[in-house]
Amino acid sequence: MKAAIAAVPDSVARAALEDDAVSRVFWMARAVRTATDQILAPFGVTAQQWVVLRCCCDRGEITPTELADSIKLDCAATSRLLDRLEAKHLVARRPNPAHRRSVIVEATEAGRALEPQLTAAAFRSHARFLGEYSENEVLQFIRMLDVMLERGRAES
Numbered sequence: 001m002k003a004a005i006a007a008v009p010d011s012v013a014r015a016a017l018e019d020d021a022v023s024r025v026f027w028m029a030r031a032v033r034t035a036t037d038q039i040l041a042p043f044g045v046t047a048q049q050w051v052v053l054r055c056c057c058d059r060g061e062i063t064p065t066e067l068a069d070s071i072k073l074d075c076a077a078t079s080r081l082l083d084r085l086e087a088k089h090l091v092a093r094r095p096n097p098a099h100r101r102s103v104i105v106e107a108t109e110a111g112r113a114l115e116p117q118l119t120a121a122a123f124r125s126h127a128r129f130l131g132e133y134s135e136n137e138v139l140q141f142i143r144m145l146d147v148m149l150e151r152g153r154a155e156s
Contacts, residue, residue, distance in 0.1 A: 028129075032125075033047050033048075035125045035128060035129075036126070038125075039122065039124060040118060040121055040122060043114065043117065043121070044088065045088070045118055047122070049084060049085055049090075050115075050122055052067065052082065052085060052091070053085060053090055053091065053107060053111050053115055053118065054118070054119060055067055055070050056105055056106055056107040057111065057112055060106060061104045062104070062105055063096065063103065063104060064079060064082060064093075064102075064103065064105060067082075067105060082105060085111070089108055089110050089111075090107065090110055090111035090114065091105055091106065091107055091108060091111055092105070092106060092108050
């Protein structure tokens with residue numbers, strides 16, 4: 001009984017520490033997205049739209065489902081982002097000849113021309129957060145985030 005009581009403060013302290021760490025992940029994600037949105041605003045593109053356009057430029061022809069999987073968003077959110085990029089003439093959708101109920105998405109010429117400028121601007125924003133760390137420290141950070149994401153998926 002005495003050992004169980006002694007363990008409670010350690011578990012409570014650990015839970016508080018984990019809560020603090022997770023809160024900082026949320027704050028960091030918000031700060032990075034806000035900073036990236038601000039630096040991309042002069043181009044009329046949000047951070048999420050840039051991620052979609054960049055993936056379309058990198059992959060060439062891609063289905064919306066493949067795109068959603070690649071950028072870790074659900075299909076509905078991806079479709080809304082594609083609608084916005086299509087309205088800006090940065091991506092185009094066309095029927096998928098292999099599957100009549102599917103479409104193919106690809107960057108337009110204007111999208112391919114704009115993407116390098118967006119990527120350079122976004123990278124400048126990212127450097128504000130990670131630029132002072134060594135390459136090994138950034139790689140370790142990425143590995144830690146990947147493990148956390150994998151553990152979170154395993155629990156869902």
